Amino acid sequence: MSDSAEAADRLSARRVRVMTAVMIIFAAQSARPPVDMPQRTVEYVGHFAWLALALVMLLILRTGGMWLRDPVARRLSNDEVTRANRAEALEWGFSAAMATAIAGAVVASLTAMPSVFALRMVILAGLFVATMRFVRLERDALA
């Protein structure tokens, strides 16, 4: 295989592994979501670290990541099929976020639900589904 195509494949495979690992960490940190506003400094740090990770995951899904790689490798790793995979993954993520928001609105209309808890559930559902869909599509494409 040629050098640049081989490098692009290697980078794509690494991106799949990193995104899977980061999403597992991200989801694990949501295992005990806060049900109220953070009170202590350590809770604020944990909360904003989680939000920062959410923002990074969203940017990777929107742009393909690899911001510090050389432009040729980045372009090859974000070519037409990758962009199509990202678009489909974001479509799935949007649907999951909306479904979670609708379910949350139903629950919130029956009982009190803290906004910070509801928003975290929407973020988690959207990013988790989008990331896992992208990982699945990329794995199939790289096979």
Add this chain to the structure above:
Amino acid sequence: MPERLTNNLKATREGRGWTQGQLAEAIGVSRKTINTVENEVFIPSTVIALKLAAALGKPVEELFRLVEE
């Protein structure tokens, strides 16, 4: 009548003795793109179809065709 796009990219590429990586390099895409087009998982844009045809020295309609399902 529903139609499906099929292609004989793999046979044409192998006929020239090229690997997926070599064809990918020739048209400036990743091997992943060639693999998904050959497996009919991904329908390429007109730009990629024209580049594939030019690289393999075949008309586009010889590489891609519509079949009724």
